[in-house]
Amino acid sequence: MRLAECDGKALLRRHGIAVPRSVLLQAGQGLPDEAAHWPGFLLKAQLLEGGRGKRGLVRRFDRAGDFRDARRLIVPGLDDADTPLLLEEAVAIEREIFAAVRVDGSAQRLELLLAPEGGENIEASAKLARIPIEPGAPATPEKIFAGLGKLFPADLAARLARYAARLPEITRQEDLELLEINPLVLTRDGNLIACDAKIVRDDAADFRHDSEEFVVSRTLAARAMTKLEREAQALGFQLVETDGDVVLVTSGAGLGMMMMDLIGDRGMRAASFMDNLRGAPDETMTERLKIARALAARPHIKAIIFQTTLASRSLAERVEALIGWLAAEPLPKPLFVGIAAGHAATRKMTAEQAVEKLQALGISAFTDPVALVKAAAKAVRQ
Ligand code: GDP
Ligand code: MN
Helix, strand or coil: CEECHHHHHHHHHHCCCCCCCEEEECCCCCCCHHHCCCCCEEEEECCCCCCCCCCCCEEEECCHHHHHHHHHHHHHHCCCCCCCEEEEECCCEEEEEEEEEEEECCCCEEEEEEECCCCCCHHHCCCCEEEEECCCCCCCHHHHHHHCCCCCCHHHHHHHHHHHCCHHHHHHHCCEEEEEEEEEEEECCCCEEECCCEEEECHHHHHHCCCCCCHHHHHHHHHHCCHHHHHHHHHCEEEEECCCCEEEECCCHHHHHHHHHHHHHCCCCECEEEEECCCCCCCCHHHHHHHHHHHHCCCCCCEEEEEEEECCCCHHHHHHHHHHHHHHCCCCCCEEEEEEECHHHHCCCCHHHHHHHHHHCCCEEECCHHHHHHHHHHHHHC
16 A cells, blocks of 8 residues: 555654654645744645656745645646645755665565665666665664765764664564655754655555554545446455456466566557455455456457466366356457466366366367467457
C-alpha cells in the first residue's frame, strides 16, 4: 500500500522523525486559525503519485492572505476536486538531501540510499551512496558514515549517519517496501526535517497493523479503483485493469508478470493483471473467471488467456469446475487455457490428460504457456 504524504509523515512522526507542522484540509476548507501565524506556507495536494512539484500541485506562499490564491492554482490541476490538501509550515532550506531505504530484492536485504541533492532521478545519479544493511546486523552510524565517502561535508555526514541509522529499523518494524524522504531538508538553523515522504507498505503484512490507520491513503486508493477492481477485491483477489486487448487470468504476481511478458512478446497486451490478496492464493478460480467474463464483453478485447498452475490442489477437480463453469454460459471471446501442475496435484489426472479432456470439448488447452500464447496470438490476428 502506497501512503499519501500526510499518512507517511504521520508514520515518521510516530517514530520520532521530525516533519514540518501541518494541517490536513478537506476540499474547500479555509486557512485554519492555528496556522494563521506561521512564517511561511506550503499547500500540497495529497495524491498517491509523486512528481507533484513539477505538476504545480505543491505551492509555496508567505502570507496567510495568499492561501486562497494558492488553492486556486492547485485545484484545476487535480483529477478529483475532492483531493485533500496538506497545509504545512514552510521550512527555511539550507540544503535538500535524498534519503531512502528500499528492499533490495535480488540481494534479499535492505539498502540505504543517501544523496547530497534532492529532486528526481536520484537513483540514476553518480552522487548516490548505496549502503547494504545486513539482516540481523544494526545499521550503525559508523558503518553509514564510512559508506558516505566524500559525498557530504564531514560534519553533515556524521549527523546524517546518525539520522539515517534509524531508518532501516523503522522500515522493518513497519513492514515497508520503501521509505523515501525526498527532500530531507537541512534547515538554516541546522535541523534535519523530512519535507516529503513516499512510503510503501508490504500489503502481505497488512494484518500486522492497524487497519483503521492511514484513512487518507485508503480513501484515495479506493477512489482510484475501477468498478471491476472493487468487485474483484470483494470477491477475494486483486485486479489491476490495464490497457490491452487480451484478458489474462492468473493467480500470483510472478506467474502474472511472466504471462504478461509472453503476451507482450507476441504483440498483444494484457488487459488485466491478477494477484492474490493475501500471501497464499485462495481458491478463487470461478471468481476470477467471472470478472474475466465481464472484461471480455468489452468490444476491444479479442481473447481470454487463463493460465492455471497447481501445486497441491487437485487438477481433476479444477478441470471439472472449469468445464462446469464454461457450460453454464457461453464466453464472449475465445478462451485459451494453460495448465501446469505439480506431482501432488496430478494424482487423479495429469496435465496432459486435462488438456486432452478440454480439447475433446472444443476448448483450446495447452501444457506449454509459450504454445498457449502463440495460439492466442494467431486467433487475435485473424
Ligand atoms: P513531490 O514533487 O511530489 O515529490 O513533492 P515534494 O513534497 O517533494 O515537494 C516538491 C518540492 O517542494 C520539494 O522538492 C522542495 O523543493 C519544495 N518543498 C517541499 N517542502 C518544502 C518546505 O517546507 N519549504 C520549502 N521552501 N520548499 C519545500
Ligand atoms: Mn518529493
